[in-house]
Amino acid sequence: xxxxxxxxxxxxxxxxxxxxxxxxxxxxxxxxxxxxxxxxxxxxxxxxxxxxxxxxxxxxxxxxxxxxxxxxxxxxxxxxxxxxxxxxxxxxxxxxxxxxxxxxxxxxxxxxxxxxxxxxxxxxxxxxxxxxxxxxxxxxxxxxxxxxxxxxxxxxxxxxxxxxxxxxxxxxxxxxxxxxxxxxxxxxxxxxxxxxxxxxxxxxxxxxxxxxxxxxxxxxxxxxxxxxxxxxxxxxxxxxxxxxxxxxxxxxxxxxxxxxxxxxxxxxxxxxxxxxxxxxxxxxxxxxxxxxxxxxxxxxxxxxxxxxxxxxxxxxxxxxxxxxxxxxxxxxxxxxxxxxxxxx
Ligand SMILES: *Cc1c(COP(=O)(O)O)cnc(C)c1O
Numbered sequence: 001x002x003x004x005x006x007x008x009x010x011x012x013x014x015x016x017x018x019x020x021x022x023x024x025x026x027x028x029x030x031x032x033x034x035x036x037x038x039x040x041x042x043x044x045x046x047x048x049x050x051x052x053x054x055x056x057x058x059x060x061x062x063x064x065x066x067x068x069x070x071x072x073x074x075x076x077x078x079x080x081x082x083x084x085x086x087x088x089x090x091x092x093x094x095x096x097x098x099x100x101x102x103x104x105x106x107x108x109x110x111x112x113x114x115x116x117x118x119x120x121x122x123x124x125x126x127x128x129x130x131x132x133x134x135x136x137x138x139x140x141x142x143x144x145x146x147x148x149x150x151x152x153x154x155x156x157x158x159x160x161x162x163x164x165x166x167x168x169x170x171x172x173x174x175x176x177x178x179x180x181x182x183x184x185x186x187x188x189x190x191x192x193x194x195x196x197x198x199x200x201x202x203x204x205x206x207x208x209x210x211x212x213x214x215x216x217x218x219x220x221x222x223x224x225x226x227x228x229x230x231x232x233x234x235x236x237x238x239x240x241x242x243x244x245x246x247x248x249x250x251x252x253x254x255x256x257x258x259x260x261x262x263x264x265x266x267x268x269x270x271x272x273x274x275x276x277x278x279x280x281x282x283x284x285x286x287x288x289x290x291x292x293x294x295x296x297x298x299x300x301x302x303x304x305x306x307x308x309x310x311x312x313x314x315x316x317x318x319x320x321x322x323x324x325x326x327x328x329x330x331x332x333x334x335x336x337x338x339x340x341x342x343x344x
Pocket of ligand 1: 206
């Protein structure tokens with residue numbers, strides 16, 4: 001289908017297209033061509049904005065929308081090691097805007113490391129709030145109230161705040177992975193490959209919404225294999241369906257996505273959001289030592305652990321190709337240095 005993205009405001013932030021490379025070493029480590037499908041990496045860790053990641057694609061449309069609305073400052077929320085917060089701060093600065101972040105943390109004085117260090121370097125106005133009691137979820141009880149308070153204070157100072165929901169997962173943000181799907185479909189066609197599956201890490205669901213809508217619009221050969229990294233599946237399915245349907249409306253295509261069509265695997269969350277798993281740590285080591293490519297413990301390691309588990313279980317025919325969407329997250333590695341001590 002021909003989709004006209006040019007009718008939507010977009011602020012250039014990402015270096016596109018991102019490379020599509022092959023993880024040859026990982027394939028060897030998993031039994032070689034006799035046992036393991038060919039594994040392609042869609043390198044959205046290389047989008048280029050402030051150390052990269054998937055949020056750059058969403059932020060092109062979100063910042064475009066903020067500028068169209070003549071906003072002077074953007075505000076968003078996330079965990080203290082949120083990649084989304086770091087990239088939103090960088091994107092705001094690139095567009096000449098102010099930035100306020102409401103960040104959740106279990107600690108009174110979180111270590112100034114990883115994404116949180118970068119938030120501070122971007123000069124973000126940071127508000128720390130206590131994280132909720134359930135580690136499976138990445139939500140804080142009084143988040144909405146704090147955001148409303150920060151917005152009111154900004155308005156009182158004459159600013160025009162633009163609120164970006166957690167993860168950039170709105171209809172506008174989801175456009176990033178509709179456009180991203182078209183990019184990937186073109187790369188696959190040029191390389192004459194028809195992968196059976198696309199694995200990706202799923203958090204706030206904007207990526208899922210974009211990939212699902214893109215799947216309906218551009219008919220890629222692959223099935224989507226979303227791997228949840230946090231709980232709350234029922235509520236998140238509803239959100240993803242709403243966001244995908246909103247994105248369709250913005251594009252002027254009459255597509256409705258329902259919660260029942262949206263599934264993700266719940267098998268690799270482990271003890272909760274941001275808590276490393278054994279499978280994830282193994283995935284980080286394997287890809288690092290075999291292919292020289294880094295993963296992060298919160299998102300991409302858990303998605304790669306799912307791919308590895310599926311290969312070992314013989315779920316995917318060795319003659320097939322699979323794509324792993326590398327969504328980034330690298331700065332959080334440094335904040336998790338301790339997770340690697342035990343196994344060294
Ligand atoms: C935010 C993020 C995701 C998940 O994307 P959602 O759109 O929030 O589901 C995956 N990987 C990394 C590294 C991220 O930062």
